[in-house]
Amino acid sequence: MKYVDEFRDGEVARNLSSEIARLSKGKPLKIMEVCGGHTHTIYKHGIEDVLPPNIDMVHGPGCPVCVLPMGRIDDAIAIARQPNVIFTTFGDMMRVPGSKGSLLDAKADGADVRFVYSPLDALKLAHQHPDKQVVFFAIGFETTAPSTAVTLLRAQAEGIKNFSVFCNHVMIIPGIKAILDSPDMRLDGFLGPGHVCMVIGMRPYTFIARDYGKPVVLAGFEPLDIIQSVYMTVKQLDEGRCEVENQYARVVRPEGNPKALEAMGRTMELRPFFEWRGLGFINHSALKLRPELAQWDAETKFEVPGIRVADPKACQCGEVLKGVIKPWECKVFGTACTPETPIGTCMVSSEGACAAYFNYGRFSLAAQRSRLPVINLTQAAETAVKGS
Amino acid sequence: MCLGIPGQIIDFVDEENNIARAEVSGVRRNVNVGLLRGEGIGPGDWVLIHVGFAMSKLDEHEAQETLKLLYEMGNAFQDELRMYETSQIE
Ligand code: SF4
Numbered sequence: 001m002k003y004v005d006e007f008r009d010g011e012v013a014r015n016l017s018s019e020i021a022r023l024s025k026g027k028p029l030k031i032m033e034v035c036g037g038h039t040h041t042i043y044k045h046g047i048e049d050v051l052p053p054n055i056d057m058v059h060g061p062g063c064p065v066c067v068l069p070m071g072r073i074d075d076a077i078a079i080a081r082q083p084n085v086i087f088t089t090f091g092d093m094m095r096v097p098g099s100k101g102s103l104l105d106a107k108a109d110g111a112d113v114r115f116v117y118s119p120l121d122a123l124k125l126a127h128q129h130p131d132k133q134v135v136f137f138a139i140g141f142e143t144t145a146p147s148t149a150v151t152l153l154r155a156q157a158e159g160i161k162n163f164s165v166f167c168n169h170v171m172i173i174p175g176i177k178a179i180l181d182s183p184d185m186r187l188d189g190f191l192g193p194g195h196v197c198m199v200i201g202m203r204p205y206t207f208i209a210r211d212y213g214k215p216v217v218l219a220g221f222e223p224l225d226i227i228q229s230v231y232m233t234v235k236q237l238d239e240g241r242c243e244v245e246n247q248y249a250r251v252v253r254p255e256g257n258p259k260a261l262e263a264m265g266r267t268m269e270l271r272p273f274f275e276w277r278g279l280g281f282i283n284h285s286a287l288k289l290r291p292e293l294a295q296w297d298a299e300t301k302f303e304v305p306g307i308r309v310a311d312p313k314a315c316q317c318g319e320v321l322k323g324v325i326k327p328w329e330c331k332v333f334g335t336a337c338t339p340e341t342p343i344g345t346c347m348v349s350s351e352g353a354c355a356a357y358f359n360y361g362r363f364s365l366a367a368q369r370s371r372l373p374v375i376n377l378t379q380a381a382e383t384a385v386k387g388s
Numbered sequence: 389m390c391l392g393i394p395g396q397i398i399d400f401v402d403e404e405n406n407i408a409r410a411e412v413s414g415v416r417r418n419v420n421v422g423l424l425r426g427e428g429i430g431p432g433d434w435v436l437i438h439v440g441f442a443m444s445k446l447d448e449h450e451a452q453e454t455l456k457l458l459y460e461m462g463n464a465f466q467d468e469l470r471m472y473e474t475s476q477i478e
Pocket residue numbers: 314315316317318320327330331332333334337342343344345346347348354
């Protein structure tokens with residue numbers, strides 16, 4: 001595949017890391033990778049072990065599955081249980097627990113829940129089943145919102161009446177702002193979510209540098225992308241600069257993707273406020289369908305309970321999402337909460353910090369360094385070596 | 389869902405609906421390329437695909453530039469190391 005292997009050279013990674021160590025002079029620095037995709041790469045490739053120990057990667061709220069509050073999952077299940085409905089969703093959402101079970105449980109009870117790769121697949125199902133109502137569970141940041149938008153425009157153009165969207169698209173900038181404004185914020189810089197930037201461009205991030213004095217580097221998703229972005233952040237700090245820089249220029253254009261923004265603008269508008277798991281209600285942080293598209297809006301078409309549900313007591317996803325605690329510091333991590341039996345959302349999505357850490361990070365030296373292992377790390381490392 | 393995957397455009401299958409065939413690791417599937425229409429997308433181009441949509445053209449020039457920078461940095465470090473090894477300070 002294009003530009004995948006090239007960005008995984010271990011030798012280059014180690015050299016970059018020495019440079020990071022030299023520039024940061026051992027000073028403890030906290031850098032937040034906003035995007036769950038980055039968190040995934042960091043654990044999968046053991047990047048924390050390559051970086052010098054004074055660099056602490058803090059995981060941010062950029063996992064759309066993780067930030068969705070429980071009440072919205074309940075609403076989705078309520079729609080899925082209606083007669084005559086085919087409820088379609090990305091695979092990630094299937095296991096996310098609502099207050100009374102997940103979509104997977106609803107499916108086991110007889111609801112017609114199917115997973116699709118693309119909203120266009122959901123639209124195709126609507127074509128194939130004119131006697132059914134096909135609903136697409138739209139989730140994601142600005143990366144996936146344009147796909148929902150284009151699908152809606154196509155449904156409108158083709159006059160497909162048995163298709164609708166349950167819109168849960170959220171926007172990353174208000175989420176970052178909420179973190180910057182939270183009192184326990186102690187971050188030195190940010191790695192910006194490359195694929196959101198591919199849509200919205202560089203400009204929306206300037207406020208972080210200008211108003212909060214923090215460097216931002218828009219980063220790609222291969223291991224070298226991340227390490228180079230950390231290097232660029234540390235270099236800015238060393239030189240006393242704070243700017244928005246683009247490490248991921250092979251994908252991110254400064255202006256973003258204007259056609260994608262236009263499609264979003266034609267189909268969606270801001271919600272006055274929206275609840276994020278762990279971060280609470282954030283003003284103008286999510287999108288809903290424009291009134292002209294009401295006939296494709298599942299929230300108009302179906303009765304949804306719309307009830308706010310508090311997170312389970314044991315769950316510390318909120319603190320994980322704000323970067324206040326590391327996944328393994330949650331009391332139920334790896335015991336009551338595992339990918340098979342998730343309590344919180346961060347354990348479900350592959351982009352969630354808890355799932356990424358559970359799947360890869362337990363063998364990490366960085367975790368050993370923090371002396372908070374959940375399982376016997378020496379033993380686990382031995383099994384890992386034997387197994388590989 | 390958010391990660392995306394690079395694929396190469398093979399040909400158009402439905403110009404009107406902006407559907408093209410793209411190959412990802414030997415697997416060919418239809419993707420919507422409407423969001424890149426302004427950039428003059430065509431067969432042979434590499435694109436980043438998210439949930440069935442080509443969202444960005446992979447800019448080969450920029451990719452090479454980034455790689456060059458990364459490897460130069462590696463070399464500079466190696467040179468430095470070699471120089472360091474030759475040092476005879478007493
Ligand atoms: S371990 Fe489970 S409950 Fe705890 S923060 Fe992670 S996902 Fe949430």
